[in-house]
Amino acid sequence: AxxxxxxxxxxxxxxxxxxxxxxxxxxxxxxxxxxxxxxxxxxxxxxxxxxxxxDPSGLFLARFGGPPVPGTAVTVVMDGRRPLPAEVQALVAGKDIPSPRRAVSGLDNARVAMLLAVLEKRAGIRLHDAEVYAATVGGMRVVEPAADLALAMAIASARNDVALPTDVVVLGEIGLAGEVRRVAGLDRRLAEAARLGFTQALVPADSGTGPPGMKVTEVHDVAAVLRAFR
Incomplete structure (x- = not known):
């Protein structure tokens, strides 16, 4: 009993x-x-x-197919055996704020704090005196490290006011040294992204080729990929 x-x-x-x-x-x-x-x-x-x-992808993607907007990036998370697209959004406001606010919805607070530190230390993005807001679309809860690179891209996009292309999906875990690490189930994630119409993917190095018709760009560290979008 x-x-x-x-x-x-x-x-x-x-x-x-x-x-x-x-x-x-x-x-x-x-x-x-x-x-x-x-x-x-x-x-x-x-x-x-x-x-x-x-096909619940419409609930988790706010602007797919629309005009690009700074502060957004799309990734694919695994919920059990099912790949689900997830859009992460970020807003970076102000500077020289003595006690800047950090608010998170749908993401892990500790993970977001770690990524902010990595972006400032390894990529040279000034964030320590700015307010940072990060959230997911559709009420999805995203906690796996595979969404690290997408969140970092969203934060950098918001800070620099430069939008990512809407047909790009971003996958990768970020370490404390700024390196981009491989994620589990990458083939299944990329296949789902290709099915939804994404034609480009940013993935960790040595990840192999993607589905037919998808351009896969391998990245070694977060600083290099962010420099390309400044």
């Missing part, structure tokens, strides 16, 4: 999750006796009830 005794008696356990401020709901497999348990289903709450979303 115990708090999970019922879970041991059944074959499948599903978790129905969602934010109260969003219509998006995620069904995750916690236990599956007859198959993989890391499957994820996307649903939307509507007036008619709960409707399945075979």
């Amino acid at each position: 115990g708090p999970r005794v019922l879970e041991h008696l059944v074959d499948v356990v599903l978790s129905f999750e969602g934010d109260k401020h969003s219509t998006l709901r995620m069904v995750r497999g916690v236990k599956n006796r007859f198959g993989p348990a890391d499957e994820v289903g996307c649903f939307e709450l509507r007036d008619s009830g709960i409707v399945g979303m075979p």
